[in-house]
Amino acid sequence: MNAVEPAPVVSLPRIPPGMLEGFARQELARGCLLSTPGDARDQVLIVDQGRLRVYLAGESRELSLSFLEPGDIYTTHTPTYLEAVVPTTVWLMETRRFARKLASDPAVTPVMMRVLGRLLVNAVNLIEDLAFREVPARLARFLTGLAERRGRPLDGGIWLVPLDLGTEDIASLLGSTRQTVSSLLNQWERDGILRRQGRRVLYIHALDSLRRLGAEI
Numbered sequence: 001m002n003a004v005e006p007a008p009v010v011s012l013p014r015i016p017p018g019m020l021e022g023f024a025r026q027e028l029a030r031g032c033l034l035s036t037p038g039d040a041r042d043q044v045l046i047v048d049q050g051r052l053r054v055y056l057a058g059e060s061r062e063l064s065l066s067f068l069e070p071g072d073i074y075t076t077h078t079p080t081y082l083e084a085v086v087p088t089t090v091w092l093m094e095t096r097r098f099a100r101k102l103a104s105d106p107a108v109t110p111v112m113m114r115v116l117g118r119l120l121v122n123a124v125n126l127i128e129d130l131a132f133r134e135v136p137a138r139l140a141r142f143l144t145g146l147a148e149r150r151g152r153p154l155d156g157g158i159w160l161v162p163l164d165l166g167t168e169d170i171a172s173l174l175g176s177t178r179q180t181v182s183s184l185l186n187q188w189e190r191d192g193i194l195r196r197q198g199r200r201v202l203y204i205h206a207l208d209s210l211r212r213l214g215a216e217i
Helices: 097-106 109-131 135-150 166-175 180-189 209-215
Strands: 024-028 032-033 041-049 050-059 062-070 073-075 082-083 088-094 159-162 194-197 201-204
Touching: 024 032, 041 097, 050 159, 050 194, 062 135, 062 166, 097 159, 109 135, 135 159, 135 180, 135 201, 135 209, 166 180, 180 194
Parallel strands: none
Antiparallel strands: 024 088, 032 082, 041 073, 041 088, 050 062, 050 082, 159 201, 194 201
């Protein structure tokens, strides 16, 4: 982990101008834990580059709650683990200082609420899926949501969906295993519902079929 250095005033995507003033920059290697539930540090962070995984961990199992992308805001003062899943750069500020900044700069509040709201929605959806749906329905709902949020419609009812999470990451978000998720994707590819192009592009040929699979309880 590199040393912390003072942050210049720069502007990240979706971050109001001047937002980073007073933050310190830190670089994290892939696999580095930025914080753990027992960590005494109480900091607010903004992701500059890369991706952080927010997850819970027990003795033999991990459960991902969300992935933080560039521009997202989070805090280390939660009972979660924060792990860099790729080389990642973050901006850090002590929470008390950030609270004063929040009070003096109203433009910060909508950004903070957007990220916290998304994390809450992810957590509620995860609880609902784990309680009431089997893995095929969870995966179908995940892919349908991804298509609706980030997909691009093509001719013939096909959707092009960027897939920037690996199979293991998706499995962790769904409370499943990489083998199960991979097996389902292979089956749906044979059924003509979707087609994978490499590891990062997905073509959905039958979005309505995925919606029906996701509605099964």
